[in-house]
Amino acid sequence: xxxxxxxxxxxxxxxxxxxxxxxxxxxxxxxxxxxxxxxxxxxxxxxxxxxxxxxxxxxxxxxxxxxxxxxxxxxxxxxxxxxxxxxxxxxxxxxxxxxxxxxxxxxxxxxxxx
Amino acid sequence: xxxxxxxxxxxxxxxxxxxxxxxxxxxxxxxxxxxxxxxxxxxxxxxxxxxxxxxxxxxxxxxxxxxxxxxxxxxxxxxxxxxxxxxxxxxxxxxxxxxxxxxxxxxxxxxxxxxxxxx
Numbered sequence: 001x002x003x004x005x006x007x008x009x010x011x012x013x014x015x016x017x018x019x020x021x022x023x024x025x026x027x028x029x030x031x032x033x034x035x036x037x038x039x040x041x042x043x044x045x046x047x048x049x050x051x052x053x054x055x056x057x058x059x060x061x062x063x064x065x066x067x068x069x070x071x072x073x074x075x076x077x078x079x080x081x082x083x084x085x086x087x088x089x090x091x092x093x094x095x096x097x098x099x100x101x102x103x104x105x106x107x108x109x110x111x112x113x114x
Numbered sequence: 115x116x117x118x119x120x121x122x123x124x125x126x127x128x129x130x131x132x133x134x135x136x137x138x139x140x141x142x143x144x145x146x147x148x149x150x151x152x153x154x155x156x157x158x159x160x161x162x163x164x165x166x167x168x169x170x171x172x173x174x175x176x177x178x179x180x181x182x183x184x185x186x187x188x189x190x191x192x193x194x195x196x197x198x199x200x201x202x203x204x205x206x207x208x209x210x211x212x213x214x215x216x217x218x219x220x221x222x223x224x225x226x227x228x229x230x231x232x233x
Contacts, residue, residue: 034220042225042226043226044223046220046221049220088157090159092159102149102151102161102164103159103221104161105158105159107156107157107158108157108158110157
């Protein structure tokens, strides 16, 4: 069965420090991968998605970047965090071959920038 | 661009009773998919139910069912015999059908409805 792992679960970082959040998927190949951010009291905003190794699409301009060095690995990064980067970050995967396939989410990372 | 609107920021229901959560969406597409996700306090996103736009029959999953009105672009979720474990944030989401030769799809989410279940 497929599983998705996301870490760390919680992170507190000072303003200006770097960020690296990692997500890996097991039990499937060539998944579509996504990073969403959920601000307090708001819905989910898509930040990045990837349809293959090295292929990254950005949905909104921001201080963050994403990379996909391996088929089932998706990394969210920042060189210098801003206070506004605080939030709950969710990684998700979906299978392109299944039209009605939903997204499957990781457990999320709560990021607090101080 | 597609948008999803959940007009009820909060709802409450008595245990064992029925509640309906509203969702409307805006799209120019004719073929798409709709989903309801549940996010309990653990914050994990859990798929509740899905609906394919080309199917007229409303989807059901045990105590969960939808009322899909394509012409009205409405997709409400009905929870019957509500249980304490149903308390969560509920998100409605839209996804268009894959483009021919395309290689991505994205879910667009509403802002959510916080459901409280009273014992």
